[in-house]
Amino acid sequence: MSGGGLVLAGAVTVVATLALAAGGGPAASKATGTPTATPAAAVSPGGIAGDPSRPVPVGGGRDIRLDCRGTGSPTVVLVSGTGGAGDEWTHVVDPATPAAGLKPSTAAVLPTVASFTRVCAYDRPGTTRTDGKPTSSTPVPQPTTARAGVRDLRAVLSAAGEHGPFVLVGASWGR
Numbered sequence: 001m002s003g004g005g006l007v008l009a010g011a012v013t014v015v016a017t018l019a020l021a022a023g024g025g026p027a028a029s030k031a032t033g034t035p036t037a038t039p040a041a042a043v044s045p046g047g048i049a050g051d052p053s054r055p056v057p058v059g060g061g062r063d064i065r066l067d068c069r070g071t072g073s074p075t076v077v078l079v080s081g082t083g084g085a086g087d088e089w090t091h092v093v094d095p096a097t098p099a100a101g102l103k104p105s106t107a108a109v110l111p112t113v114a115s116f117t118r119v120c121a122y123d124r125p126g127t128t129r130t131d132g133k134p135t136s137s138t139p140v141p142q143p144t145t146a147r148a149g150v151r152d153l154r155a156v157l158s159a160a161g162e163h164g165p166f167v168l169v170g171a172s173w174g175r
Contacts, residue, residue: 078120
């Protein structure tokens with residue numbers, strides 16, 4: 001398993017442990033008042049087939065693409081690694097055809113976590129999606145700062161109506 005795979009496997013373990021310790025889990029994850037799950041086969045308002053993410057206006061004429069799924073509490077927020085967008089949490093390498101690259105999978109971190117609690121991933125401005133294309137989040141001057149990243153994360157979660165408690169899970173830069 002590659003180092004990235006270990007990070008993702010570790011993230012799932014940490015998230016599962018924290019969710020269960022907080023009273024989450026399959027039986028308790030249907031808390032009332034929590035946003036409903038988004039079907040994996042949805043088409044986003046941005047028109048990306050199979051991508052349930054959506055642009056969220058965060059003020060100042062900027063949008064940040066956000067993908068939230070599942071129900072329950074706490075809400076797990078996935079922060080991608082350096083340069084990576086939120087879709088790195090929805091894609092895996094097929095062990096049968098590793099040369100084919102990453103592909104969306106229900107076995108990836110975000111859909112797995114969505115099976116027992118609410119989970120969100122977002123495209124930080126200036127990051128690249130798994131297909132090599134820039135995200136549709138409104139660009140900002142680069143390099144950016146951790147402080148600006150915190151402001152953006154707070155803004156997108158607030159604007160989308162997501163409520164804590166939150167458990168942050170990060171990879172690479174996101175840790």
